[in-house]
Amino acid sequence: xxxxxxxxxxxxxxxxxxxxxxxxxxxxxxxxxxxxxxxxxxxxxxxxxxxxxxxxxxxxxxxxxxxxxxxxxxxxxxxxxxxxxxxxxxxxxxxxxxxxxxxxxxxxxxxxxxxxxxxxxxxxxxxxxxxxxxxxxxxxxxxxxxxxxxxxxxxxxxxxxxxxxxxxxxxxxxxxxxxxxxxxxxxxxxxxxxxxxxxxxxxxxxxxxxxxxxxxxxxxxxxxxxxxxxxxxxxxxxxxxxxxxxxxxxxxxxxxxxxxxxxxxxxxxxxxxxxxxxxxxxxxxxxxxxxxxxxxxxxxxxxxxxxxxxxxxxxxxxxxxxxxxxxxxxxxxxxxxxxxxxxxxxxxxxxxxxxxxxxxxxxxxxxxxxx
Amino acid sequence: xxxxxxxxxxxxxxxxxxxxxxxxxxxxxxxxxxxxxxxxxxxxxxxxxxxxxxxxxxxxxxxxxxxxxxxxxxxxxxxxxxxxxxxxxxxxxxxxxxxxxxxxxxxxxxxxxxxxxxxxxxxxxxxxxxxxxxxxxxxxxxxxxxxxxxxxxxxxxxxxxxxxxxxxxxxxxxxxxxxxxxxxxxxxxxxxxxxxxxxxxxxxxxxxxxxxxxxxxxxxxxxxxxxxxxxxxxxxxxxxxxxxxxxxxxxxxxxxxxxxxxxxxxxxxxxxxxxxxxxxxxxxxxxxxxxxxxxxxxxxxxxxxxxxxxxxxxxxxxxxxxxxxxxxxxxxxxxxxxxxxxxxxxxxxxxxxxxxxxxxxxxxxxxxxxxxxxxxxxxxxxxxxxxxxxxxxxxxxxxxxxxxxxxxxxxxxxxxxxxxxxxxxxxxxxxxxxxxxxxxxxxxxx
Numbered sequence: 001x002x003x004x005x006x007x008x009x010x011x012x013x014x015x016x017x018x019x020x021x022x023x024x025x026x027x028x029x030x031x032x033x034x035x036x037x038x039x040x041x042x043x044x045x046x047x048x049x050x051x052x053x054x055x056x057x058x059x060x061x062x063x064x065x066x067x068x069x070x071x072x073x074x075x076x077x078x079x080x081x082x083x084x085x086x087x088x089x090x091x092x093x094x095x096x097x098x099x100x101x102x103x104x105x106x107x108x109x110x111x112x113x114x115x116x117x118x119x120x121x122x123x124x125x126x127x128x129x130x131x132x133x134x135x136x137x138x139x140x141x142x143x144x145x146x147x148x149x150x151x152x153x154x155x156x157x158x159x160x161x162x163x164x165x166x167x168x169x170x171x172x173x174x175x176x177x178x179x180x181x182x183x184x185x186x187x188x189x190x191x192x193x194x195x196x197x198x199x200x201x202x203x204x205x206x207x208x209x210x211x212x213x214x215x216x217x218x219x220x221x222x223x224x225x226x227x228x229x230x231x232x233x234x235x236x237x238x239x240x241x242x243x244x245x246x247x248x249x250x251x252x253x254x255x256x257x258x259x260x261x262x263x264x265x266x267x268x269x270x271x272x273x274x275x276x277x278x279x280x281x282x283x284x285x286x287x288x289x290x291x292x293x294x295x296x297x298x299x300x301x302x303x304x305x306x307x308x309x310x311x312x313x314x315x316x317x318x319x320x321x322x323x324x325x326x327x328x329x330x331x332x333x334x335x336x337x338x339x340x341x342x343x344x345x346x347x348x349x350x351x352x353x354x355x356x357x358x359x360x361x362x363x364x365x366x367x368x369x370x371x
Numbered sequence: 372x373x374x375x376x377x378x379x380x381x382x383x384x385x386x387x388x389x390x391x392x393x394x395x396x397x398x399x400x401x402x403x404x405x406x407x408x409x410x411x412x413x414x415x416x417x418x419x420x421x422x423x424x425x426x427x428x429x430x431x432x433x434x435x436x437x438x439x440x441x442x443x444x445x446x447x448x449x450x451x452x453x454x455x456x457x458x459x460x461x462x463x464x465x466x467x468x469x470x471x472x473x474x475x476x477x478x479x480x481x482x483x484x485x486x487x488x489x490x491x492x493x494x495x496x497x498x499x500x501x502x503x504x505x506x507x508x509x510x511x512x513x514x515x516x517x518x519x520x521x522x523x524x525x526x527x528x529x530x531x532x533x534x535x536x537x538x539x540x541x542x543x544x545x546x547x548x549x550x551x552x553x554x555x556x557x558x559x560x561x562x563x564x565x566x567x568x569x570x571x572x573x574x575x576x577x578x579x580x581x582x583x584x585x586x587x588x589x590x591x592x593x594x595x596x597x598x599x600x601x602x603x604x605x606x607x608x609x610x611x612x613x614x615x616x617x618x619x620x621x622x623x624x625x626x627x628x629x630x631x632x633x634x635x636x637x638x639x640x641x642x643x644x645x646x647x648x649x650x651x652x653x654x655x656x657x658x659x660x661x662x663x664x665x666x667x668x669x670x671x672x673x674x675x676x677x678x679x680x681x682x683x684x685x686x687x688x689x690x691x692x693x694x695x696x697x698x699x700x701x702x703x704x705x706x707x708x709x710x711x712x713x714x715x716x717x718x719x720x721x722x723x724x725x726x727x728x729x730x731x732x733x734x735x736x737x738x739x740x741x742x743x744x745x746x747x748x749x750x751x752x753x754x755x756x757x758x759x760x761x762x763x764x765x766x767x768x769x770x771x772x773x774x775x776x777x778x779x780x781x782x783x784x785x786x787x788x789x790x791x792x793x794x795x796x797x798x799x800x801x802x803x804x805x806x807x808x809x810x811x812x813x814x815x816x817x
Contacts, residue, residue: 060728061730062729065769081769082768084561087561111769147758148738150741150745173728191556192727195726196736197734198727
């Protein structure tokens with residue numbers, strides 16, 4: 001029997017045409033562009049709350065707002081407001097503006113500002129630093145200064161068990177961990193309490209989350225609000241070396257990333273894809289108990305994006321891709337350099353010229369003072 | 372006297388009981404609708420009447436009903452939004468407390484029109500005594516065969532449930548209300564899908580305000596065209612206005628849409644004018660979330676036309692010189708009211724009531740409140756004013772639900788119309804931070 005191919009939908013994202021299946025979101029279409037052509041990775045809207053493997057996530061952080069300049073081929077009117085690209089489905093003939101629209105970029109800048117006003121800027125002591133989505137987001141889209149003068153919101157620390165450290169003050173309320181607890185784990189004891197900027201992630205009456213997959217909330221957390229108690233303060237992520245590994249585990253797939261400091265396994269996480277998402281969640285035994293190299297079958301170094309700080313200081317120089325583009329760029333640019341000026345090699349002439357220039361400069365400043 | 376549709380019999384003694392309500396012509400609409408009309412005919416009457424949603428947005432009710440998806444084998448729901456919590460609005464409370472059977476009758480007719488066999492009235496939890504009144508009224512109607520199985524022998528079943536809310540303003544937003552009704556945390560949903568397609572328990576749902584639904588019995592009895600004849604332009608029918616503030620006679624008034632603002636404010640039939648010895652300074656026409664208007668834009672629009680109590684006339688001039696009818700919370704300020712303090716107060720409310728789901732609203736409302744607090748208490752600086760405008764712009768339109776807009780509009784409009792008062796608070800911190808201090812007259816530059 002011949003399989004019927006679904007009719008593909010053609011949309012234009014930042015001037016680039018892409019064909020996707022019906023029901024795809026704008027975000028997924030943008031990621032498709034970036035996956036086909038790595039140089040376009042900057043087009044993809046940032047996602048702070050959206051997490052593809054977790055259904056129903058997204059639409060909360062508003063970091064991925066884009067402008068729809070044309071709703072569809074049938075109804076070419078633009079959408080009145082900016083729409084969250086992570087949950088808005090594409091229509092035939094849709095025209096989306098992301099990095100090409102100044103209003104979108106301006107809004108994104110303000111979202112960074114909003115997220116940071118109550119987020120402690122304690123990156124130097126935060127375990128997430130180096131793999132923090134908010135850090136990347138702020139670096140890419142935010143401004144260097146804050147206009148916020150008031151005191152930041154803080155929370156009392158609560159203990160949610162022996163493995164996971166909750167540091168609510170850093171939370172940006174993306175709800176990813178709530179969906180994880182809801183969808184991955186059997187016992188739902190994790191949720192949001194309170195309202196507005198006083199809402200906090202918590203377990204029911206501070207009851208410890210206690211089940212086999214609870215550790216996954218650490219991986220989905222975009223910031224340092226949920227961290228690994230067995231790894232806390234042990235090492236900076238950019239001083240550790242990730243290796244893909246697997247083991248036979250009766251509870252989960254056993255496919256993990258093992259993080260080394262020298263020969264010592266300092267932590268184990270699930271594998272993340274290009275977008276920082278975990279597709280196969282791992283169990284607590286793999287994550288917290290198996291901390292010896294003999295527990296794992298190593299597969300080789302994890303591929304880390306060149307832009308990531310984790311790739312810095314790595315001694316597998318043979319695996320680092322040579323920066324071809326820089327050499328190519330230099331080759332083309334050197335030709336354009338204007339070298340018509342005569343080369344002066346005589347030191348005496350150089351000295352005279354510099355004295356002359358200094359005199360001119362002094363003369364200008366004197367004139368400015370007199371005026 | 373102006374025509375009354377909702378409050379005609381509100382002063383009849385014992386109107387809250389079934390017998391008295393029935394004697395005043397109650398439940399005739401149910402008989403007429405169920406016995407002589409098809410559901411589609413009832414929807415058609417609602418469309419003809421042009422009645423617009425009384426909860427604030429003013430979306431035509433008949434059109435909303437027309438959007439309801441009707442897939443086979445899936446139940447449909449009607450939910451009445453009685454979670455009235457907008458500061459300055461107290462009309463639904465009054466209506467349900469005094470004449471509960473009107474809402475019940477409207478619910479039966481509307482549910483019949485939409486083909487809903489189970490309908491909900493979501494009342495804010497603080498109004499426990501109103502919930503008891505409604506429950507008693509439902510019991511009475513059930514005993515008389517107007518509710519329950521096989522209503523009036525027609526084969527149509529309807530169960531009416533009164534659900535107390537948890538006391539959150541955000542649960543007045545329709546999707547948050549549905550979440551709350553399902554027993555979850557009252558977080559607004561992302562739209563689309565709209566409730567008309569996937570609402571309560573993932574089934575097609577219509578959410579209507581108390582006042583909108585209460586208009587239905589009259590529309591059935593007198594026809595949609597008769598209703599459309601009342602009012603002005605696309606603002607048809609009557610509207611309950613909850614008037615409060617510095618006026619002679621605060622209270623709930625039923626007006627025909629199209630009455631001039633001047634008449635409503637100053638005639639003895641309605642508000643009776645500003646309290647003696649004072650004069651009008653500002654007006655919030657439709658509940659705390661709509662833009663505030665200064666005295667010179669209240670009775671006349673920017674074009675010099677008379678401003679009327681209607682959806683179109685109040686929003687004449689957009690947000691630059693206009694406002695919105697909203698939910699009809701008519702708050703009047705005389706010259707003793709401090710606009711900065713009032714704006715701070717509104718802002719404090721929205722900060723407290725933000726659900727905390729999306730970042731612009733969660734962080735922005737708190738930020739605005741803190742900046743306004745600073746200005747009001749004499750610690751502000753000049754760039755704070757522009758900062759407030761900028762924050763409100765960044766919240767507006769970028770949030771999941773309209774609470775973000777509702778928080779941004781009062782602040783933006785107060786600065787738009789009363790900037791000199793903000794400036795005075797900043798340049799005169801000592802005087803401004805005194806209790807009861809109010810900016811009077813022209814700005815003195817230092």
